[in-house]
Amino acid sequence: MKKIIALLLALIMLVALGATAYADNDVSELPREETLYFAGQQWGTVLSWNIMGTNQNNSMAIAGGPSGYRTLMFETLFMYNFMNGDIIGLLGDSYEWNDDLTEVSVVLKDAAKWCDGTPVTAEDVVKTWDVSVEIGNTAGTTYGAYIDSIEATGEKTFIIHSKLDAEGRPVNPLKVTDFLTGSPIAQAAWIDKLVERNGGDAVSILNDPGEDVVWSGPYTKYYSDDQKVVLIRDDNYWGQDASMWGKLPVPKYIAHTIYADNPAGELALKAGEVDVCQQFIGNVQDLWLKDGLPISTYYEEAPYGVCLTMPTAWYNMNLPVLAENAALRKAIAIAVDYDTIIANAMTNQSPSFADVPRSLMNPTDGEQALYNHDAVADLQWAGNDIEGAIAMLDEAGLVDTDGDGWREYNGEKISLNAVCPNGWTDWQASMEVVAAAGDKIGVEITTLYPEWDIYQTVFTNPNQTEYAIFMWSPEAASPSNPWTRVNQFLGKDYVGVENNWSGNWGQYVNEEADALIKQIPLTTDEEALKDLYTQLTEIYLTEVPSFSLMYRPSLFHAVNESVWTNFPAGDDGREIPPADCTDGYGIAALYELELVG
């Protein structure tokens, strides 16, 4: 009897296995020469294809990357190119601001069509916006404070009205430009269907799986489970029209195996199973220098990629010892050995702070030109200045009074922790270096690596006092940067905001800086702009509410050329950004890929 039951069970399992394997398109054998494999973007199973929803966990199809929206399946109006700041038409053909920056009129491309053949119209844009605001999805909450309304003025034309402040000036035209490049458009007819089947309930609309979604991009869903995600090219894609790309993208399939962790993805890249790898790879040059693999990065020499952001250690201003002692904040910051961080944690995939002195800007030429370097040269520091830090603390009266080797403030030993999520190796290494600096200047700093789910609830809580020094990265590149990033560093918009993913995680308040930040979006005169940014940099470097530890690409871009070649490279003169062939104008690379040999 037992045997029969066991046999039956085994049989059931076999049948079940077979059933799942044949339930969908067969992807066990995708033709290698037609498939572009990715790593480092999709973690875990895809939850939904609903472009109007939230928590889709669908990185290949729905992802507002830090350097442009991923337009494989859903498209934005325009594409951003962070290499030169260009804004290039996609669904949109052109846009024009009025003189006082209160509204921008946009013309859609004639050729732009949905996958069902119907044209993309102004009504689609208006419907996408109205419903986004109503249900509060990412687009609605991100741009709701800056866009008042979108009004269709014809089948292919519409006007975006900025929100106005009390004096009738637009709140932030920069953010409206961000909307043009950063927010995907959905089809009005499909949105109607979506709203209707969920009875207009915001929460259920946001969580609708959206299996029947209508797309406009060059790829669409083909297969997805807990092992891999595959997109297939839509050969009727409107973009093959001469007014857009003039052709279809080269790979027929876009596939992303879901790896357990970074090392697994790295091994797959080495084995040639992955073509484009968006993962940090320590000592990436060893892959070609030592192992002789056909792998390359955007630049052949360090820093190998384009650094657009700077992972930063934030001081928690809820702790009096940090809030009341700018000298302590600055002393720790100047004592930290950044060269070690950059060489260890980033394995030199970042310019040093001697090459690109610290400021509020990322290391791109465009942003670096936005402030007066000489005016703040005296305030900057390259790090590892132990004597300077000790002198600064002694002068501020933060001394060791009880002879235990640690300094005290108000009679209590200064004891801080340096925190980042567990498993984020390069950040953990940075925190170790920060702690080592504390040791040298008599300030006790111990490292702490909580699990990610704990970390994210604590550091986004505006009242937390558990973490003293903790890490997070500000924004990378978009049309509204560096303003957005400056606002994250010094602005008070986000102070006290619950569940704060937006900025100013240290809760630093400076009225003077905030007033300057508010002026920037409406300033068009370049000299005035430069002056504002210089003043803000001065405040930042004097007050040190946070300090950046390294520069870092927002997307890593290592490619294995075993199968595909002609990926964007720094010296090819094409100015296609190294955005994994997927984000913003980076997708242009997909149209120019070639097979090896």
Added chain:
Amino acid sequence: MKNTLRQVFHSSKFLVGFIIFALILLTVWLYPLLINPGNPLEMIGVGTFAKPGTYVSLYDAVNTRTETLRLPDADDKRVAYLLSDADRVAMIEWFGIMDIDVSELDATDTDALLDLWFENYDPAIKPKGMTQARRNFFKRLDKSIRQIRSADTLKVMHPEEDELVERSSITKTDYVNVGDVANVKLLPLGTDNFGRDVLKELVSATGTSIVIGLIAGVVATLIGLTLGLLAGYVGGLVDDVIMFITNIFTVIPSFVLLILISYSIGQEQRGASVVALVIGFTSWTWTARSVRSQVISLRNRDHVNLSKLSGHSLVRIIVTDILPYIASYVVMAFILQVSSGILSEAQLSLLGLGPKTTVTPTLGLMMNWAMLYSAHTNGSWWAYFPVILTITLISFSLNLMNTGLDQVFNPTLRD
């Protein structure tokens, strides 16, 4: 006692184990004292995983007095370093791409090869179908080849008021004696991912790990011994209760318990000694069980009954009449507990649940960081292999001592 010790040291197994362990202890004590003092966690290297070897300061070497040595194979070695056989094949591949007739060319004739290369290589050329990686390879090759053809003398320039002043010139036949160079650093085991001297860290970590093992061993043995003695000697309800608790602890895998406790304590509280205590508290069960069974076989012996009749107290009977008979066994159990305590720390740290970092190095933490930085896949064996070897040596020596003791004290094993 003296006799017992003599007997113990007569056992060759015990002796070997003891010598290894003593040498490890001696190294832990003397190495930082005499050879390499200083903070074991100091990050001397900027960069990850410098390989083992002797590092000579290039800056100081330039300033050191030179001798001229005319070594016959110096040029060949230099060329071989800059241009491998595979590179020669690659050069011929490039000539093939450029449609140059190489049938006459001898690949071992460096001069001819180089001449042809300089005539035909241009980094700006992008041959059709060649990958970026391959083009980059040729650029690097070109750079390397150019060094072969560089002049016989290199000049070291020194910036002085906007102009470069020559400070010294180096020719191909200049040699310096390593002993004369001001700064030479021997890193027998290279550096780890933080640029720390691995050997120095390893020695310090071994010390910490042994302390963790000792604390864990003492705690586990004390708890196990006390409970085992009570359960075995008192018997009855006390025995039932203690065995009930012990059995519960036995059926829960102690490592799972260890993980759960370490996790819930939180990293902030997890110092080396706390981790040691936690290990001790989760690994006492088998000591308790075996002590109990030994005691049960002892408790009805005549001398124990005599003591009972004389009205001695429970504590006195246990301490004077029972403990001495199982002392040898307890010592052996203790040694095994120490060994497994060290292993448990390594396992815990490997999972990221060990002592908090920055404060003290432990063997487990060293492995944890090596693994986080993929030392095992990028070929940096020196960051983890010596650690594994040390752990193996420690537990090998402890186990050897244990087996030796067993042979001495266990009548069935006695020769």
